[in-house]
Amino acid sequence: MTAHPSGADPLTLEVVDLIGSVVTSYHAEYEQAASQHELTGTQARVIALLSHQPLPMRRIAERLKCEPSNVTGIVDRLEARGLVERRPDPADRRVKLAAATERGTEVAAALRSSMAFAGEPLAELTPREREALRDLLRRMLDLPPA
Incomplete structure (x- = not known):
């Protein structure tokens, strides 16, 4: 086996390239599916996260790799559309959780099922x-x- 500048063997490089292709295709289809629901890809990802469980804003920000202030704006817009609601955390009433509404959960399910990729x-x-x-x-x- 010959050495490569990156230190990775050819098989590893091929796997990395294939994973990159999968990620690119997934994101393109996800953006298209989101737009069919008049959502941005990020808004769709937030609804998908919240359809599994309510989360505090900082946890959403960690998952999205962005600032909590960005999440506040996203949740505000989703809340205005009736897809998300804020509720107190039962474990710490000082903390607000974002949670998908029934309609938000339905939209998240529709997004998942529409992704043929x-x-x-x-x-x-x-x-x-x-x-x-x-x-x-x-x-x-x-x-x-x-």
Whole structure:
């Protein structure tokens, strides 16, 4: 095996390029799906996050890799559309949680189901292959096993 300037072997470089292609395709389709709901990609990502569980603004900002002040504006716009609401954190009433409304949860589900990019290629994999892919991705992201 020959050395590469980056120190990575050809297989690793190919995998990195393939992951980059997947991410690029995913983001393009996500932006398109969001626009069909008159949302920006970031607004759609916030609704997707909140459809799983209510989160404080700082946690949303951490997940989006942005400033909490940006999240406040995004949540304000989503709240004005009836997709998100603010509620007190039961564990600490000084903290406000952003939570998807029923309508917001429906929009998040519609966004997920409209994204053929992820669904179609994954449907070509067997359940065992999808599980292996999931497990490898979780390991790469340092997440606990499923």
